[in-house]
Amino acid sequence: MNQKFSASINQKDDVTFVKLSGVIDEDNELGELVEQIPGGTTVVIGLGEIERINSCGVRDWVNWLTRLEKNSAKIVMVECSPAIVAQINLVNNFTGAGVVKSFYAPYFCPQCDLEKVLLVETVEMHGQNPPKAPLCRCDECDGVMDFDDMEESYFAFVNSAKKVPQDPKLHSLIVEFTNPGGQDGERKIRSRVGSSTGGPPTTGVSTQASLPSVPSLPSGRTSSSNPGAAFGGGSTRTGFTGGGTKGGSTGALPVAVVNDPNRPMGGQAQKSMAVYVIVGLLVVAIGLLVYAVFGTSSSKASSIDRASEISRLA
Numbered sequence: 001m002n003q004k005f006s007a008s009i010n011q012k013d014d015v016t017f018v019k020l021s022g023v024i025d026e027d028n029e030l031g032e033l034v035e036q037i038p039g040g041t042t043v044v045i046g047l048g049e050i051e052r053i054n055s056c057g058v059r060d061w062v063n064w065l066t067r068l069e070k071n072s073a074k075i076v077m078v079e080c081s082p083a084i085v086a087q088i089n090l091v092n093n094f095t096g097a098g099v100v101k102s103f104y105a106p107y108f109c110p111q112c113d114l115e116k117v118l119l120v121e122t123v124e125m126h127g128q129n130p131p132k133a134p135l136c137r138c139d140e141c142d143g144v145m146d147f148d149d150m151e152e153s154y155f156a157f158v159n160s161a162k163k164v165p166q167d168p169k170l171h172s173l174i175v176e177f178t179n180p181g182g183q184d185g186e187r188k189i190r191s192r193v194g195s196s197t198g199g200p201p202t203t204g205v206s207t208q209a210s211l212p213s214v215p216s217l218p219s220g221r222t223s224s225s226n227p228g229a230a231f232g233g234g235s236t237r238t239g240f241t242g243g244g245t246k247g248g249s250t251g252a253l254p255v256a257v258v259n260d261p262n263r264p265m266g267g268q269a270q271k272s273m274a275v276y277v278i279v280g281l282l283v284v285a286i287g288l289l290v291y292a293v294f295g296t297s298s299s300k301a302s303s304i305d306r307a308s309e310i311s312r313l314a
Contacts, residue, residue: 021049024057039071048079119188131155
């Protein structure tokens with residue numbers, strides 16, 4: 001199994017829960033999961049820990065959903081990460097015939113300088129025009145957090161998304177799979193960087209015993225030169241039918257470095273100090289050169305004047 005990609009499969013009654021984690025790129029193992037998912041079942045796909053998906057991954061994802069649907073599977077996507085939301089907004093057949101039940105929305109607390117993601121039920125946002133981000137409070141200072149993207153582009157898919165069927169049994173199974181030990185209706189908020197709380201107990205086939213930690217999600221704060229670009233936001237949606245080229249993955253995001261007066265100077269600070277020293281030495285050298293040139297000229301002029309005065313007196 002690819003180290004960047006992991007999956008676990010659990011089954012109960014006629015519902016199969018597939019939890020995907022890591023990166024979906026050209027090295028994914030989605031094709032191997034088809035035979036492990038019984039046909040004719042409801043397939044709940046947990047996507048909260050998908051960190052990134054590139055163009056090759058999108059192609060394989062669409063083909064994978066198509067194969068599952070040919071086996072009469074009903075697809076329900078839950079806890080879609082911001083990376084998945086970006087693709088839902090960009091690729092019009094990314095969800096296939098499936099529905100998006102819930103997704104994570106990014107938030108930022110300016111007081112605590114913390115980034116969080118809040119789980120949002122899609123049904124809560126249906127009918128909003130323009131869509132508005134739900135209120136989210138910081139679990140550190142209890143202050144109201146700022147939505148960390150552009151609302152119109154991030155929630156663009158909501159009003160065009162298929163309605164989630166109201167099935168109490170399915171809902172209770174999803175809660176059991178995605179929030180073991182938690183309370184139904186409990187609002188999930190978590191840090192963008194942290195440890196996973198773990199998944200449900202394995203009751204079926206598992207392709208990976210352990211899952212990676214919760215990934216760092218891309219930031220879309222307006223301090224960027226292109227707000228919302230990190231999520232691929234935008235209401236323009238394009239089709240994807242496979243055959244894409246390799247690449248297309250999002251680059252690594254810069255990590256903010258906090259200045260620490262007790263920490264030794266880094267390479268950039270040392271270079272800046274060296275430049276200042278060199279400039280100072282050049283200024284001193286120029287000053288000495290000017291003094292030498294003008295001082296010598298002045299001395300020679302004085303000597304000539306004295307010689308002229310002596311000659312005149314003689």
